[in-house]
Amino acid sequence: MKYTLGQINEMIQGALVGDPQVLITGISGIKEARQGDITFLANSKYLPLMNSTKASAIIVSREIEQSSKPIIQTENPSLAFAKVVNIVAPNDMSHPKGIHPTAVISPNARLGKNVSVGAYTIIESECEIGDGSIIYGGCFLGREVRIGKDCLVYPHVSIREGIRLGNRVIVHSGAVIGSDGFGFATVKGMQEKIPQIGTVEIEDDVEIGSNVTIDRARFDTTHIGRGTKIDNLVQIAHNVHIGENCIIVAQAGISGSTTLGKGVILAGQAGVVGHIQIGDGAIVAAQAGVTKAVPAGTKVSGYPAKPHGEAKRVNACMQRLPQLHKRIKELEEKISQLEKRLEEHDG
Numbered sequence: 001m002k003y004t005l006g007q008i009n010e011m012i013q014g015a016l017v018g019d020p021q022v023l024i025t026g027i028s029g030i031k032e033a034r035q036g037d038i039t040f041l042a043n044s045k046y047l048p049l050m051n052s053t054k055a056s057a058i059i060v061s062r063e064i065e066q067s068s069k070p071i072i073q074t075e076n077p078s079l080a081f082a083k084v085v086n087i088v089a090p091n092d093m094s095h096p097k098g099i100h101p102t103a104v105i106s107p108n109a110r111l112g113k114n115v116s117v118g119a120y121t122i123i124e125s126e127c128e129i130g131d132g133s134i135i136y137g138g139c140f141l142g143r144e145v146r147i148g149k150d151c152l153v154y155p156h157v158s159i160r161e162g163i164r165l166g167n168r169v170i171v172h173s174g175a176v177i178g179s180d181g182f183g184f185a186t187v188k189g190m191q192e193k194i195p196q197i198g199t200v201e202i203e204d205d206v207e208i209g210s211n212v213t214i215d216r217a218r219f220d221t222t223h224i225g226r227g228t229k230i231d232n233l234v235q236i237a238h239n240v241h242i243g244e245n246c247i248i249v250a251q252a253g254i255s256g257s258t259t260l261g262k263g264v265i266l267a268g269q270a271g272v273v274g275h276i277q278i279g280d281g282a283i284v285a286a287q288a289g290v291t292k293a294v295p296a297g298t299k300v301s302g303y304p305a306k307p308h309g310e311a312k313r314v315n316a317c318m319q320r321l322p323q324l325h326k327r328i329k330e331l332e333e334k335i336s337q338l339e340k341r342l343e344e345h346d347g
Contacts, residue, residue: 003088005057008038009072011087012080014059018070022056027081027089030055040081059084095134095152112149130167142178148204160216166204166226174211177202181215181222181238181256194218196238203227209234209250218256225262237274249286261296285311 006020025036030046033039033055040059041050050058050067057070059077074080096118099105103117106125111117115129118137123129127141130149135141139153142161147153149167157171160178171177183194198217202224208214209232216222217239224230225244235253236242243262248254252266255274260266264278267286272278279296289303302311317324 005038005070005072008057008084008088012059012072012074012083014072014074014080015062016070016072017066018057022070024056024088027085028055030058038084040077042077042081096136100137118155124161136173154210162199163216164199164201166202166206168205169202170207172208172210172212172232175208175213177208177214178216179213181218183218183238183256198222198239200224203244206230212236215240215256231268243280283308 003024004020005016005018005022005024008024009016009020023036024038026034028034028037028039030039030041030049030053033053035054035056037055038057038059039053039055041047041064042061050069055069057072058067059072059074059081061077062073062075064071064073072080096116099117100119102119103121103123105117105123106127108125109123109127111129112131112133114132116134117123118135118139120137121135121139123141124143126144129135129147130151132149133147133151135153136155138156140158142159144162145159147165148169151165151167151169153171154173156173158176163178178200180196183196184191185194196216196218198219198221200214200216200222203226205227206224207229209230211232212230212234214222214224214236215238220239222236222239223241225242225246227245228242228248230248231250233251234248237254237256239257240254241259243260243264245263246260247265249266249268251269252271254272257275258272259277261278261280261282263281265283266272267284269287270284270290272284272290276290276293278284278290278294279298281297282294283299284290284294284305285299285301285308288301288305290300291304294300294305299308300306300311301308302314306314
C-alpha cells in the first residue's frame with residue numbers, strides 16, 4: 001500500500017495538521033509503528049508515546065491540536081483507524097464457496113442463494129439458511145434452525161434445534177447455542193432434570209465469540225438484542241434477555257432470567273445473579289459480582305457490586321488493613337499500660 005496522508009485524510013473526513021504529501025506505506029499500533037506507518041491514539045494513557053513513536057502520522061481525537069508529527073483529528077480515532085485498515089489493507093481471508101461434497105444436508109432443509117457449507121457440516125431437517133450465509137466445516141445445525149442472510153458461522157459451532165439467528169450474525173468457533181439450561185429440582189436428595197423446552201433468538205448484527213455458551217430457555221426465549229457483541233468464553237443462562245448494543249467481555253457469566261437493558265457493558269469475569277435487572281447504559285466493572293438490580297446509567301464494581309465510587313473507598317480501606325491492624329495493636333498495648341497504671345494508682 002502507498003497513500004499520501006492527504007488521501008487518507010479524505011477517506012476518513014478528518015482535519016489534517018501537517019504535510020499532506022507524507023507517504024504512508026503501512027499500518028501499525030503506536031508502540032510497534034515504524035517509519036512510513038500510520039497509527040492512532042484513542043487512549044489518553046498513551047499520550048507520552050506520541051513523541052516517541054516512529055510512525056509517520058497519527059490519527060487522534062479533536063482535543064489534540066498539535067504534535068511533533070503530522071496528525072489527523074477525528075471524532076473517533078479508533079473508528080477512523082478501522083476505516084483506514086478496511087480501505088488500504090482489507091482482510092483478504094477466503095471463505096468457503098459452494099457446498100462441500102462431504103456436508104450432510106437434509107433434503108428438507110432450505111438453503112438460500114449463494115449459501116456456502118463447509119466439509120462435514122450437518123444440517124438437519126427443516127433448517128433454513130438465508131442468502132449469502134456461510135457455514136464453515138464441522139458445524140451442527142439441529143432441526144428447524146433458522147439463520148438469516150449474510151451470516152458467518154465458523155468451524156465447530158453447534159446450533160441446536162429450533163434456534164433463530166437474524167441477519168449478519170457472526171458466530172466464532174466452538175460456540176454452543178441452544179444447549180439445555182441448567183435446571184434441576186432436588187427430590188428426596190436426588191437431582192431431577194427440569195425439561196428445557198424454550199429457544200434462543202439472536203437479532204441482527206450480533207457477534208458471538210469463541211466457546212460462548214447460550215442456553216435455551218426453560219420456556220419462552222433466551223434473547224440477544226440487535227448489535228450486541230459477546231467476547232470469548234461467556235456463559236449466558238436460560239431465559240436471559242440482553243438488550244441492543246451491549247458489550248459482554250470474556251469470561252463474564254449471566255445467571256438465568258436476568259435482563260440487561262440497552263447498551264450495558266459487562267467487563268471481564270463479571271458475574272451476575274439470576275432474576276435481576278441491569279438498566280440501560282449500566283457498566284459492570286471487571287470481576288464484579290452483581291447480587292442485586294443495577295439502575296440505568298450506573299457503574300458498579302467489587303463484590304458484592306456497589307456504586308464504583310463507594311467500591312473504590314472500600315477497596316482503599318482494605319489496602320490499609322495491615323497498617324490499621326498494626327495501629328490497633330499499638331493502641332491496645334497503650335490502653336493495657338494505662339489500665340495497669342490506674343490499678344496501681346488506685347491501689
